[in-house]
Structures are given as C-alpha cells and as structure tokens.
Amino acid sequence: MAARSKVVGGFREAVADIPDGSTIAFGGFAMPGTPFNLIRALLEQGAKRLTLVANSTGGAQQPRMPDIGMLVENGQVAKVICAFTAATRPTDPIPFTKYYEAGEVEAELVPQGTLAERMRAAGAGIPAFYTPTAVGTELAEGRETRVINGREYLLEYALPLDYAFIRAARADTFGNLRFHRAQRNFNPLMATAAKCTIVEVDEPILPAGGIDADDVHTSGLFVHRLVQVPPAPEGIWPAKRQERRK
Template identity: 45%
Template structure:
C-alpha cells in the first residue's frame, strides 16, 4: 500500500527550494493540475523544471512562471506562453531547449539507469555545442546525458492502492518515463481503485516507481480551441 495524500498541499511538501522536478504532460494534456496549483501556493522557488513545455499563461506550469518560482526550464516547446518569452528575453529565466525525441530519451535513460547515449538529433546545430561527437558507420552522433529529478509529478487515469498506474490515451505522453526518473514520484490520479480491480496486463507504470498517490478532479482545460462552422 502506498501513502495516499488527502490533499495536494501535503503532496508537494517533498519539493524544496532549488530542487529539480519533472512534471508530466504535453501542452495541457495529462498534466498533474492539482499538484501544480499546490506547488504555486507553496511558494517554493528556484526550481529547475523538466517538462515538454511550460503550460500557457494562465494554467499549468505557466502559473509557476508568473510567481517567479522557476529558475531554469528544460523542455522542447515553449510557443504558447507569452510570459515565458518575456522572462527569457529579460534574462529572468534560464532555458535549455532539447529536441523532443531527445528529451524523451534523456528522461527514459535516467529512469533506466543509463547515464548517457548517442543520437544524431542536433548534430551540426547549437544543440551539439560543447558536447562530444562520435562517428558510427560514417554518421555523426552527439552524446546526450540522461536526466533525473529530485521529485516527479505525474498524472494517471487510474491507480490501485499499490501504486500501479494506467494512463488514458494521449495523456500517457511523458508521464511513464518521468515516473521512473524521479527519486520521489507522486502520481495524481482520477480514479483510485483497490488491489486486483484491474488486469495487471493493463498496467503502464508498475508500482515500484511510485511512492505517493493523490486522487483529485481535473479541469482538463483545452490549450487552444479551434472550431468550424
């Protein structure tokens, strides 16, 4: 049985000033909404955040940006956030942009205990500056180091009380690999079930990677709504 928090405020107490955290999600899909809100209210600062993107101006990780709680952002896409742009251009925020596939593999490698790997993505671009380049079978590859976090916050659809997780459709995105790459992982889930309530073959993240659970309702906001007549 995992520790099940009654509220998100208790769950974010694992994060301290200056920590590196991973936050699951892609855009606003599959983000741990309640954990992000509680982290904003906690006032913790000087964070290094690893996430695919940084939310939008008024939701997701964008809330932490407005509070000036993020010192450095490691991600692959930042195009939906004007405050992000402002802080980068003013020198308030340090940013490390990583090709999306490389970011996913850096996180996966961290969770798998692989310290580094070679990839062709980024060779000959600023991404490769200062990094080791090797040639394999006539093709150049850049050495990328794995990523780990002090705390990972992930979002799942279902969990049993042992901590086994099931994600729903595209909300799966970065969550499984981040669950494995955190020294401590807190999973925010929509449905909390008893042991044996779902088939073990359906499990996406085994309980060994999860230390804490939080059940909460999500608003599931849409990042950009496009309609046709």
C-alpha cells in the same frame, strides 16, 4: 503486496515537503496527462529556486490552465529544461518567453525526443547516449559528437529527477497506473527517473490488484504518492481547447 497505501489526502499534503532547489518534471503534452492540480498546489506551497522539466512551459493554448509558466511568473523557478522556450507560431507568444528574454530565468532547450530519452536513460541506469538528433544544428555547436558506422551522433546525458508530477486515469493503492489515450506521453518515463513520483488520478483509487497485472502501464514501484482529483470546480480537469483566430 500488502504494503501501506500511497494515497494521500490532498494536493497540499502531497507537495508540502518539497524543498527549495528541487528538480521537478511535469508530465503532459498539451492538456492530456498534465498535473494541473499539483501545479496549483506547488504555486501555493511556494518552493523556490526550482529546476523544472517539461515538454513546454504552457500558455500556448486557450483557456490557459495551471502551467509551469505560472511558477516562473511566481518567482519560484531558476531554470527550465524543455523543448520550447518560444511558441511554435510567433503570432501566438507564450508567457515564458518574456521572462526568459529578460534573463529572469535560465533555460535549456532540448529536442523533444532527446528530452524523453534522457529521462528514460536516467530511470534505466544509462548515464549517456548518442543520438542523430540535432547534429549539424546550433544546438550541437561545441559539443561532443562521434561517428559510428559512418554517421555522426551527438552525446546526450541522462536527466535524473528529484520529483515527477504526473496525471493518470486509474491507479491502485500500490501505485500501479493506467493512462487513457494521450495522457501517457512523458509520464511513465518521468516516473522512472524521479526519486519521488506524485500522481493525480482521474478515477477513484482502486485497492491493490484492482488493475490486472497485464494491464498496468507504470508499475507502482515507481510511484510514491497518489491523490484523487475531485470533481470540478474543486479539481482541475482538461478543458476543451478554444480555437485561435486564423
């Protein structure tokens, strides 16, 4: 596989051509797997009217890292599709809530497993699926359900993406990826659902074949651009979380 390398020179270059109105997913669950450096680059790049997909909009933990709430604050976002528009604990408000409640940004609130499966389906050629999740709740009101083998299920549609921004521990120049521990989360699914997947990589990028075929988590088939994260402070790395006051 002597294809051209997917390694690009920097984060600015990796996001330079992203047009206004794109749908972009951001990997990560809490800090692991979150593409902090690509978020910062997109803040500087300035694309507007974006639809963002992520587990949460960020800002619930301290220290605050680059998060998609900052893209909202920066006026770049039309809509967010996520599992949290408000904090888990009302005492720890997240920055996004204020913009959402003021009507400055739209949101589609999706249960976390449904969000993951909608992207898995998009990447796997499944247009829609039935799930038991959210049946009987406010989220299911007015929507299509179906009883299968005596149980009620809710119809959910695939969620295709223009771009996926993710983080991985290791990559080769073909784009094969390995994740470390909880870095994996949504990231492999987002890669399959996106037309263009951009990856920030912790370790020096290996020549093609540098990851044994048996050890690849995400095939380079799904990966288009790779950027190695430089050491701090130039690059942004997961920080130790500060515990909140009880």
